[in-house]
Amino acid sequence: MSSIVNGFTQVQKEEYKKYFDQFDQGQKNYLTNDEMNNLLEYLGLSTYRELFNNFDMITYNNYLSILQKKIERQKLEEEIIKAFEFFDKDKKGYFEIDFFKSLMLSLKEKLTIEEVNEMIKEADPCSLGYIKYKEFVKFVLNTK
Numbered sequence: 001m002s003s004i005v006n007g008f009t010q011v012q013k014e015e016y017k018k019y020f021d022q023f024d025q026g027q028k029n030y031l032t033n034d035e036m037n038n039l040l041e042y043l044g045l046s047t048y049r050e051l052f053n054n055f056d057m058i059t060y061n062n063y064l065s066i067l068q069k070k071i072e073r074q075k076l077e078e079e080i081i082k083a084f085e086f087f088d089k090d091k092k093g094y095f096e097i098d099f100f101k102s103l104m105l106s107l108k109e110k111l112t113i114e115e116v117n118e119m120i121k122e123a124d125p126c127s128l129g130y131i132k133y134k135e136f137v138k139f140v141l142n143t144k
Helices: 010-023 033-043 046-052 060-087 097-105 113-123 133-142
Strands: 094-096 130-132
Touching: 010 033, 010 060, 033 046, 046 060, 060 133, 094 097, 097 113, 097 130, 113 133, 130 133
Parallel strands: none
Antiparallel strands: 094 130
16 A cells, blocks of 8 residues: 655656656756656646746656645636536536525535625626636636
C-alpha cells in the first residue's frame, strides 16, 4: 500500500520526479520557465502554466507544492458545484436570483444580506436575473 505524502502517493511523487528530471536539462535540480512549460505540455497540464510564471527557476518541491494546491482547488470546486447541482432540480445550470439569495442566506456559515447582495452584484453584473453557478464557483475560487 502506498502512503500519501503532501497529497500525493509515493508512486505519484516518483512519477512526477521522473518527469521533472527528464526536463531538467543539465541536471541542475531546478527547471527554467521554458523547461517547466515543456513539462506541463508533456503531462497535458498546459493550463497550469500561469501558476509557474512568477518563477525564474522551479525546484521539484515548488513544483509539487503548486500542483497540490491546484488539485485541492479543483477538488473544492467540484464539491461546491455538486452541492449546487443538488439544489438544481431541473438541471438548468443556473439559479434565479431570489432562490440563490435564499440559498446563500441559509448556509451554516452565516452571511449578511449585504454580503449576499455583493456576491449577486459580482455574479450577475448585467442584472440578467440569474446566476450560472459553475461560473460563479470558478469566479469565487479564483478571487481568493
